[in-house]
Amino acid sequence: MFKKVPGTKDILPDEAGHWQAIEEAARNLFSLYNYRQIRTPIIEEASLFNRTLGNTTEIVQKQMFLIHNQNDVYALRPEGTASIARSYLENNMDKTNPFTKLYYIGPMFRLERPQKGRLRQFHHIGCEVIGSQEAILDVEVISLAAELLKSFAITEFKIKINSLGCPNDKQALGLSLKEALHKEKQRLCPDCKVRIENNILRILDCKNEGCQKIVKALAIKNTHLCPDCLNHFKEVEKGLGSLGIAFEVEPFLVRGLDYYNRTVFEFTHSNLGSQDAIGAGGRYNNLIKELGGPNIGGIGFAFGIERLILASMINAEKPLNRLxxxxxxxxxxxxxxxxxxxxxxxxxxxxxxxxxxxxxxxxxxxxxxxxxxxxxxxxxxxxxxxxxxxxxxxxxxxxxxxxxxxxxxxxx
Ligand SMILES: [Zn+2]
Ligand SMILES: [Zn+2]
Known part of the structure; x- marks a missing residue:
């Protein structure tokens, strides 16, 4: 008898009601904030992800589902942001509708090791807002993410935020880390020994306990931020405060992907154990330019639907049975x-x-x-x-x- 591919999951009718409830709540809330849905293909040119997520990231190096077709290499999308940035430019939204608020719901694919309980096909609910660098937009996006969780009856979540700064600041942070970590190199985990050369910021959110100890001892603060970036981050903090949204500033939060800069954030939940993130996001002010478009900012987030279901206490509402x-x-x-x-x-x-x-x-x-x-x-x-x-x-x-x-x- 045929079996499903390892790392994939059948969503059976008893569970599908839960998915529908989450998707419907998301659609309603996004509409309330004036976001419109976009549906991009699940396959893209593989080089789109190499270019935007970064060649040295784990996703690009180890987790892409590639499809070789004559001279082209396609990839099953590992995340939503790059595809949406591609679509934004290809469909001339930068000219017709430069400030655009979009949301998406759909499957993503990563070649994870299924024995660790990770899914190779998982699902994201997310949004992207392209066309503004305003800090109040960061506040809207983070507060929208918090409202989404509430609409799924998820309450005990935590919000962590940080600022990576502009590309210059990121570079400065990388250099100072390299200096500080140089003498610790032998004590880092094998992954981080590689990261120190090609993706040093990722050492900050390494899950290895030894690495975490070393990093904590560095006592990093936001000293790498230039005045503009520092000011932007202060405005984000102030804006969240004015809406009564509780958050923690987490200087070790970096998010792994190259396209992030300035604000990054993560939502965690205690129901989920050690891998406690339900969703995350951040700013990508250079992404559109990197893909050949104008120099305009963007920000977004994504929640994993499987993780939302684990964290949520709501039961699928049984339809009022009139059968x-x-x-x-x-x-x-x-x-x-x-x-x-x-x-x-x-x-x-x-x-x-x-x-x-x-x-x-x-x-x-x-x-x-x-x-x-x-x-x-x-x-x-x-x-x-x-x-x-x-x-x-x-x-x-x-x-x-x-x-x-x-x-x-x-x-x-
Ligand atoms: Zn800066
Ligand atoms: Zn490590």
Whole structure:
């Protein structure tokens, strides 16, 4: 028998209700903030990600799903931001609608090691706002992320923020780290020994305990920020404060991707154990320019839907069950039943019938298992009288009614 690909997951009907509830809450909230949905393809040219996420990042080096097609190399998208930046430019939004607020919901792909419980296909809900460097926009985006979590009934979350500064500041931070970490190099984990050469900021958020100790001892503050960046960060802090949003400044928060600069942030939740991030985001003021567009800012975030579901306490809301279940006895009744079912559905009444020619008793059990509110029983005798039996499953009462009356009866 075929099995699903390791690191993928079937979302079965019992669970799908939870997904729908989260997606609907997200759509409603994004609309409230005037964000519009964008749906980009799940495949892109692989070089889009090399260029934007950075060649030395773990995602590009180890986690891309590549598809070789003649002379082209495509990748299944590992995240949403690069695709949206590509689409923004390709569709001339920089000219027609330079300040654009977008959101997206969809699958992402990374070649993770499934034995660690990581998914190779996972799902993001996220947004991107392109066209402004204003600190109040950072405040809106972070507060929107917090409101989203609340709308999913997730309350016990923490917000960590930091500023990486502009590319110059990032470079200065990298240099001072390199100097400070030089004599510690032998004590770093194997990954960080490589990072010290090609992606030094990532050492700051290494999960290895030894590395964390070394980094904590460095006592990094935001001293690498130039006056403009420092001012921008202060405005973000002030703006969040004015909205009553609690946050912690976390100087070790860097986010791994090359395109981030200035504000970065992360949402964590205690339900999730050591890998406690539910979502994260940040500014990418050079991304659009890097892809050949104008020099305008951008900011966004993404939440992992699987992680939201783990953190959320809401149960999928059971739909108010109004299902009508039809049982027919005999061939003539079956043919008439198909028509009745069609009429009920045309009138917006959710309905189904027994397709397995079960005995009345077995079919009643099936109706009960399906959670039917009403059961209709149509036999040859009833049909002759133009009648049908209607059983109310909530109180067990049964009566015969005229078929013509049926829709009206069930509507009220
Ligand atoms: Zn700066
Ligand atoms: Zn390390």
């Amino acid at each position: 009508v279940y039809l049982i027919t006895l005999g061939e003539t009744a079956k043919a008439a039943g198909v028509k009745i079912l069609n009429q009920l559905r045309s009138s917006g009444i959710p309905s189904d019938m027994d397709y397995l020619n079960r005995s009345l008793k077995a079919a009643m059990r099936a109706a009960n298992d399906a959670g039917a509110r009403y059961v209709l029983i149509l036999g040859e005798d009833e049909l002759k009288k133009d009648a049908i039996s209607l059983k109310d499953m909530s109180n067990g009462t049964q009566r015969e009614i005229n078929i013509q009356e049926l829709t009206r009866e069930l509507k009220c």
